[in-house]
Amino acid sequence: MKKIIYAISIMATLQISAQEHAEKNKHSKNKETNWSASRPDGHAPISVMGDHTHGKGEFMFSYRYMYMNMEDLNRGSENVPFSNAILTNDAYMVTPTSMPMNMHMLGAMYAPSDRVTLMAMVNYLSQDMDHITAMGGTFSTASSGFGDTQIAAMYKFFNHNKQQLHGQVGISIPTGSIDEEDVTPASTPNASILPYPMQIGSGTWDAVLALTYLKQWNILSFGSQLKTTLRTGTNDNEYRLGNTYSSNNWLALKATDWLSISGRLEIGAIDKIEGANPDLNPMLVITADTDNSGMTYANAGLGCNLYAFQGSLKNLRLGFEAALPLFQNMNGVQLRNKETLSLGLQYSFH
Template identity: 35%
Template sequence: MFKQSILMTGLVTSGLMSFAASADNSHTTTQAITHAPIGVMGDHLHKEGEFMLSYRFMNMQMSGNVQGNNSISNDDIVTTIANPNAPPATVRVVPQDMTSQMHMLGFMYAPTSNITLMAMINYIDRDMTLTTYQGMSGTTVLGDFETASSGLADSKLAVLYRLYDSPKHKLHANIGWVIPTGSVEEKGEVLTPMNTKMTMRLPYSMQTSTGSHQGEFGLTYNGYSDNTSWGAQGLLTTSLGENDEGYEPGNKTQFTAWAGYALSDVVSASVRLKYSSSDEISGADSQIIAPVTTANPANYGADVLDLGIGINTVFTNKHRVAFEYSVPLSYDVNGVQMDMDNMLTLGYQIAF
């Protein structure tokens, strides 16, 4: 996994540095080192009257399953993990791998020097491969099948408010409202343990929305010197109530810290640690009843520590192209969940 990360970092770094070199003779309005890694949202304010448009692409790969902080085999899952929607007594369908891709469109505007407004619209595309075991018990594999969902995900409106500003240290508050613009009624065809195919409501992880309004509150700090930058951000996301299907996402706390180094005025490299802690889903959707781990609200929420490596480039007219590749360093999940392999974030921004 880490060899893969280093190889990808080297390839993208080489490409971006070559691309940025062509702009090195142009006037650079903002140095690359002044930006946080592209995976950090709401990291900076803008000058009064300034706009920014952004696009991010996030690709997450997951494979295998873990219980707590240890791997668990398919056979162990179907013989020991209880099915809350029994019968059958244990789950009979096991996720194998999953790809989640998100497209994020962002807009920022600063009506004053101390306030920046932010809006984000997200589109998500998910694919999952699962294995069904035959009958009500045992370890006989019946076959594999795939499910997929795509569409608008939850959107966000936010206000960034400046608390402190000096040439080398900046601090602002993040206040956001997550709006459930996606769907919690996605359906798919499932291979049942009885060797029939049935259209059912997909589990929570395959829905494109939480279905709940959420509040987001936090602080972001940025520090700068001649060739280095550093920063930290803490965010709390909390549900404002149950959705129409009778459940709500668990609260989530995130803390991230990063450091950057200027390779030139237009290229910088970064390293970032992110710790997130989230609670299980509260309540349940009475129509999510498949005998699979992802249909159990108790199998959501985790404590995860991620490492990210990134590259920023900023060139003519405040264009920014950046990437970040992250992998998990440690985790402790609630119940049984899929294991995340890696996440890649690519982004483009233009300020005017």
């Protein structure tokens, strides 16, 4: 029910805004009064996707690198020691202790008209997970590969009075593996299927919906984005990842013509995994138990954008952001989210 209400609210807002501003948009040809991307704060913090649109005939290519680290354990919103959470209270045989993840993302955008911008994104992930056993032993597993591919269309409802509203409708294509294996002490010398967080993809075709509002002043800009990923069906391993919901809000200061500094607040939720992979033993390790999935959270980020507004590198952007969790309330016992670092390059041209 929650995902239906969320999707309906986004689509209803899109329809209402389109009706209210259809006439105004016809007369908003004066670029001096339009929201503009030709500023260092004309794009959101680099961690936010689908934050802007392009003019007719414009292309943009981007590369992003993201590092995310998870360490220690949460039960709900409280930090718990490994021994209490796993060996004594829950009787799991293994618990993870840390999980660093690296992601490389390549994106492309093209605007066939002033209203519509098309977008595609592919990514490559590599991740490691360290574990400790009930007997005090340690071991690590790893997985890597191309993740799910996203394609989307964004529609600009209006752009006037230094404000813009656009919606996004996209599809996540299950190109990422859900059959990653590695050798563990229990499976030696053979490889065994890895738990859910160590898989690369979702295994399902998913809908991605978003609504983004932008506002600019002389040296300040504000953005707000509602976004959801709605999972569909069940994958070949008999489970479905949880839906995701997020509200991203950012404020940026245009320090110079080539530099902006931003602050961002994200509030979100991830539903529990539905179903279960029959090849995973939920009592062996906490990451194989679907009761230990899903959460609500709040993150804060601080970043900057560098923008080449003239010269041979005109319209090249370099963005950086560092983010930390403010709050995380998890179902069951899970690894705590720690720091997230994002770095990216964006280049647009006609």
